[in-house]
Amino acid sequence: MPTSPADQDAIVIGGGFYGSVIAVYLARQRGLRHIALIEREPALLSRASYNNQARVHNGYHYPRSFTTAYRSRVNLPRFVRQWPEAVKQDFTKLYAIARQNSKVTARQFERFCREIGARLQPATPTLRALFEPHLIEDVFMVEEYAFDATRLAGWAERELQACGVRIRYETQATAIFRGANGTLQVTTETSRGVRESLSCRYLFNCTYSGLNQFQGDFSRTRTGLKQEIAEIALVRMPSTLQGLGITVMDGPFFSLMPFPSRGLHSLSHVRYTPHLHWDDAPGIDPYRKLEEYAHESRVDRMLRDVARYMPGMLEATPVDSLFEVKTVLVKNEGDDGRPILFEQHHELPGCYSVLGGKIDNIYDALDKLDEQEIA
Numbered sequence: 001m002p003t004s005p006a007d008q009d010a011i012v013i014g015g016g017f018y019g020s021v022i023a024v025y026l027a028r029q030r031g032l033r034h035i036a037l038i039e040r041e042p043a044l045l046s047r048a049s050y051n052n053q054a055r056v057h058n059g060y061h062y063p064r065s066f067t068t069a070y071r072s073r074v075n076l077p078r079f080v081r082q083w084p085e086a087v088k089q090d091f092t093k094l095y096a097i098a099r100q101n102s103k104v105t106a107r108q109f110e111r112f113c114r115e116i117g118a119r120l121q122p123a124t125p126t127l128r129a130l131f132e133p134h135l136i137e138d139v140f141m142v143e144e145y146a147f148d149a150t151r152l153a154g155w156a157e158r159e160l161q162a163c164g165v166r167i168r169y170e171t172q173a174t175a176i177f178r179g180a181n182g183t184l185q186v187t188t189e190t191s192r193g194v195r196e197s198l199s200c201r202y203l204f205n206c207t208y209s210g211l212n213q214f215q216g217d218f219s220r221t222r223t224g225l226k227q228e229i230a231e232i233a234l235v236r237m238p239s240t241l242q243g244l245g246i247t248v249m250d251g252p253f254f255s256l257m258p259f260p261s262r263g264l265h266s267l268s269h270v271r272y273t274p275h276l277h278w279d280d281a282p283g284i285d286p287y288r289k290l291e292e293y294a295h296e297s298r299v300d301r302m303l304r305d306v307a308r309y310m311p312g313m314l315e316a317t318p319v320d321s322l323f324e325v326k327t328v329l330v331k332n333e334g335d336d337g338r339p340i341l342f343e344q345h346h347e348l349p350g351c352y353s354v355l356g357g358k359i360d361n362i363y364d365a366l367d368k369l370d371e372q373e374i375a
């Protein structure tokens with residue numbers, strides 16, 4: 001374990017939800033006093049932690065991955081308790097099962113929900129009537145919530161300040177080296193081209209899609225990653241569908257969720273949301289790839305397909321689209337599971353990479369941190 005003096009006790013690279021919560025944890029739970037957080041953007045939680053579907057998962061979404069479903073059931077109540085102000089619960093959430101091309105039938109879905117202990121009720125006739133009966137086998141009311149990323153960002157700013165964590169915005173970490181006497185060296189560069197080298201005892205790489213984009217002695221994560229440019233459309237719902245969240249399972253269908261920070265709904269479609277994908281590798285910078293990509297929206301195609309299942313959606317208005325790189329573990333491509341990646345880099349003692357497949361997984365990451373010798 002690193003013992004010699006360094007500029008910082010810990011450096012956290014990445015000021016998304018994971019990096020922010022981990023920096024607060026290191027200060028509050030582990031008593032580290034000198035912590036720096038390095039973020040390439042001008043604000044916290046402005047990348048994947050904002051550009052997503054804002055669903056606080058409660059298991060329903062994962063009939064093909066029992067572990068992910070089960071962990072969601074455990075983590076959702078913890079998330080709601082810790083960030084009540086950022087959780088939107090006042091909407092009716094429906095899961096509908098498609099008759100064709102679905103990997104799950106309505107009866108299998110009911111059985112799966114029983115197995116994971118997730119509540120579900122048959123939808124009322126009025127709600128059921130919103131769907132096209134030739135295409136939808138059954139509709140259920142479930143308990144699933146949405147989170148407000150802007151409120152989580154506000155929480156992170158306040159907490160990090162209260163803990164004395166020094167945040168360097170518009171600063172990119174570019175290289176990681178083994179330093180003298182067991183320390184780690186991080187090279188940074190600001191958006192104005194100012195370079196610096198900082199040393200630390202512990203380093204947390206919480207850069208999500210940027211996890212493997214470092215020069216120096218950092219090799220790469222042992223777990224393979226897949227990158228995808230994803231489009232989440234933001235739409236204004238017709239007044240008849242305002243208070244709803246809707247997911248059609250389980251195949252080439254769609255999800256509509258309240259997007260609290262904009263007062264709109266987010267729309268993702270399994271066929272149209274993924275624009276481009278590639279195997280992650282050092283040197284293929286996902287952020288640059290997204291910047292260079294033509295952001296041509298597919299919202300029209302999404303809405304046209306959604307309206308086949310829910311004719312009322314013909315009245316929805318597209319407002320905007322969020323484009324972001326989504327990073328998943330290669331091993332979960334088939335089952336859609338979303339475990340965390342938590343790796344200690346043995347060639348760089350004190351250096352960890354952390355990636356959470358979804359927002360509530362933060363507790364799985366913190367549980368892992370509890371097991372580490374950090375002082």
Ligand SMILES: Cc1cc2nc3c(=O)[nH]c(=O)nc-3n(C[C@H](O)[C@H](O)[C@H](O)COP(=O)(O)OP(=O)(O)OC[C@H]3O[C@@H](n4cnc5c(N)ncnc54)[C@H](O)[C@@H]3O)c2cc1C
Pocket residue numbers: 013014015016017018019038039040041044045046047048049050051052053054055056057171172173174206207208209210211213230231232324325326327354355356357358359360
């Ligand atoms: C399209 C999409 C839909 C999703 N839907 C959901 C959902 O509905 N529910 C759910 O729970 N989860 C969802 N997720 C997953 C969820 O968004 C992520 O699990 C979570 O936001 C990851 O948080 P993070 O802090 O690791 O990543 P980010 O928020 O991306 O934070 C990483 C930060 O690191 C910074 N950074 C990167 N490289 C460097 C560097 N070299 N130097 C300095 N800073 C750097 C970035 O600017 C960024 O701010 C979705 C993700 C996407 C992309």
